[in-house]
Amino acid sequence: MELIMGHADTAGAGRRQSPVTLLIVGGGIMGLWAAVKAGRAGIDTLLIDGSGVASGASGGILGALMPHMPDRWSAKKQFQFDALLSLEEEIAALEAETGLDAGYRRCGRLIPLPKPHLVDIALGHQRDADIHWRQGSRSFAWNVITAPLEAGWPVVETGQPLVHDTFAARVSPRGLTAALRRSAERLANVSIMEGTDVVGFDTAGSAALLSDGERIAYGHCIVAAGHRSFDLLASLGPDLPRPLGQAVKGQAALLRAAINPDLPLVFLDGLYIVPHGDGTVAIGSTSENSFDQPFDTDSQLEDLTARARALVPSLHDADVIARWAGLRPKAIERDPMVGPHPEHGNVLALTGGFKVSFGLAHRLAEAVLAPLTGASISLPPGFDMAHHLASASRQR
Numbered sequence: 001m002e003l004i005m006g007h008a009d010t011a012g013a014g015r016r017q018s019p020v021t022l023l024i025v026g027g028g029i030m031g032l033w034a035a036v037k038a039g040r041a042g043i044d045t046l047l048i049d050g051s052g053v054a055s056g057a058s059g060g061i062l063g064a065l066m067p068h069m070p071d072r073w074s075a076k077k078q079f080q081f082d083a084l085l086s087l088e089e090e091i092a093a094l095e096a097e098t099g100l101d102a103g104y105r106r107c108g109r110l111i112p113l114p115k116p117h118l119v120d121i122a123l124g125h126q127r128d129a130d131i132h133w134r135q136g137s138r139s140f141a142w143n144v145i146t147a148p149l150e151a152g153w154p155v156v157e158t159g160q161p162l163v164h165d166t167f168a169a170r171v172s173p174r175g176l177t178a179a180l181r182r183s184a185e186r187l188a189n190v191s192i193m194e195g196t197d198v199v200g201f202d203t204a205g206s207a208a209l210l211s212d213g214e215r216i217a218y219g220h221c222i223v224a225a226g227h228r229s230f231d232l233l234a235s236l237g238p239d240l241p242r243p244l245g246q247a248v249k250g251q252a253a254l255l256r257a258a259i260n261p262d263l264p265l266v267f268l269d270g271l272y273i274v275p276h277g278d279g280t281v282a283i284g285s286t287s288e289n290s291f292d293q294p295f296d297t298d299s300q301l302e303d304l305t306a307r308a309r310a311l312v313p314s315l316h317d318a319d320v321i322a323r324w325a326g327l328r329p330k331a332i333e334r335d336p337m338v339g340p341h342p343e344h345g346n347v348l349a350l351t352g353g354f355k356v357s358f359g360l361a362h363r364l365a366e367a368v369l370a371p372l373t374g375a376s377i378s379l380p381p382g383f384d385m386a387h388h389l390a391s392a393s394r395q396r
């Protein structure tokens with residue numbers, strides 16, 4: 001077990017006698033933002049991660065920050081828009097504080113429109129974005145254009161339209177999680193403990209039981225254990241519908257490529273091509289509901305890479321320098337699962353970010369901390385853990 005302490009009185013945290021004010025289970029993007037936000041709010045916090053901080057899905061390589069479509073506007077889309085916009089300032093402040101580069105850039109996105117009817121739909125979205133993608137003096141567009149901004153990025157037939165979304169962004173998952181970790185370590189009231197799993201809770205829901213036989217009592221506990229959150233949360237209520245969620249495997253690759261790092265990311269039929277600022281281009285992702293080898297890559301990734309090379313010929317000879325697979329947390333109702341456990345209100349879910357965690361985690365963390373900070377942050381109704389459970393119960 002490795003314990004990194006922000007202050008001296010947390011020594012021997014695994015054996016602590018007095019409860020920690022806030023225990024966070026899981027140091028992925030969700031748990032890290034929660035730790036940083038809690039620490040900044042002056043809350044005595046212990047983050048515990050069995051396999052090590054950012055060793056789960058958040059230790060990946062893709063880093064696309066893609067908004068929902070601007071049509072059929074809803075509370076959920078507004079929440080995501082606000083979160084994606086505020087992330088820009090959050091990351092700038094984090095980089096200034098830590099001196100680390102999170103690889104963030106609002107690079108935009110290009111989406112080829114290979115069929116004529118898609119152009120009409122896109123023109124409708126252009127009008128929707130004009131209405132909804134704005135805040136104060138900032139506004140963003142879903143423009144229909146007739147040629148890529150740079151020839152061959154991506155390759156399309158002459159005159160074939162594309163969407164240019166000016167709101168999408170990219171970030172380095174490993175850069176951002178490293179900066180968050182550094183920030184958490186700088187906070188005197190935040191400690192990080194690695195190498196020991198939380199295996200369950202006591203019946204009162206007031207202490208976590210650890211894989212080394214120890215227990216940690218807490219005032220509040222945030223469960224941000226990625227796809228493993230669902231079983232942990234379910235273990236606190238024998239009558240809850242199960243499963244509360246599932247793991248969805250994804251594979252991605254990283255290529256070394258001398259391309260302009262300011263280019264927009266390219267998206268087509270589930271394929272993402274994300275230019276990063278360090279001379280690499282990430283390609284993703286598969287989406288696999290069933291799999292035998294959760295962390296192996298296979299021919300599905302080779303197919304995806306071949307599609308990317310065909311769409312962007314400048315990647316044709318680029319070397320693959322990393323192949324990676326991880327497990328996304330998908331809650332029963334697909335949206336994030338956040339907030340108090342229905343039977344133990346001091347246990348708070350912070351999971352289910354599925355494919356969009358990196359854009360939302362900072363705002364979800366603020367919302368889940370509201371019972372401790374007194375902040376008032378409203379979440380879209382579908383994100384609430386109770387909503388997920390009610391909906392799952394109806395389906396039983």
Ligand SMILES: Cc1cc2nc3c(=O)[nH]c(=O)nc-3n(C[C@H](O)[C@H](O)[C@H](O)COP(=O)(O)OP(=O)(O)OC[C@H]3O[C@@H](n4cnc5c(N)ncnc54)[C@H](O)[C@@H]3O)c2cc1C
Nearest residue numbers: 026028029030050056057058064198225226250356357358
């Ligand atoms: C191929 C791929 C590409 C993706 N691309 C994007 C993208 O472009 N943009 C985006 O926003 N999202 C993307 N995602 C999704 C994103 O990576 C996840 O939604 C996100 O990382 C989940 O973060 P998390 O903190 O909830 O979980 P995780 O990152 O999985 O973190 C959970 C942590 O909890 C720890 N843990 C688990 N159980 C326990 C326990 N019992 N006790 C103690 N510790 C425990 C783990 O060790 C882990 O570190 C992608 C995912 C994949 C697989």
